[in-house]
Amino acid sequence: MIIVLCDSLDLFDRISNRAEVFSELEAVTIFSPLMRSINYCHRLGIAHRNIKSDNVLFNSIGELKLVDFGSAKWFAMSDAGTMTGLWRQRFCSVESITRRLICGVPERLENVCLC
Incomplete structure (x- = not known):
């Protein structure tokens, strides 16, 4: 088994640590890969069912990783x-x-x- 190290803040922490809202460009850089991840899961026949900011992680180069498929069906x-x-x-x-x-x-x- 290979596990990707996500040593950056999760989305919840990124939102909590900000004084202002995300700019449109910042929001797109998070929302687009998240939607691609969800679309990929749906194409495989998987419904995540627990998408929340705590389950959106980022690796050291800022790539988004959707995690916690414990509730998936x-x-x-x-x-x-x-x-x-x-x-x-x-x-x-x-x-x-x-x-x-x-x-x-x-x-x-x-x-x-x-x-």
Whole structure:
């Protein structure tokens, strides 16, 4: 196993340590590789499900690394191009279903439990 050393601040620390907001150029240099990472995962059939600033790391040359796939799930793509889950709904709690109905789900999934 090869592990990349990410000895720079994570995105949470980069945001917390700033007095001002990111410039448009700074935001694009973070957001674009993050979207490419998520797109790559989705093309492989993986939904990360825990994307937050703590899980966005940077190596010593500033390359973005998306980490912590502990909540990730595999999905399949339907003929219509939407994500279809490969796991069972019966493991969902009532609270997680209610929370999703109130807050919404960031990914469009059909017949899938996101708990």
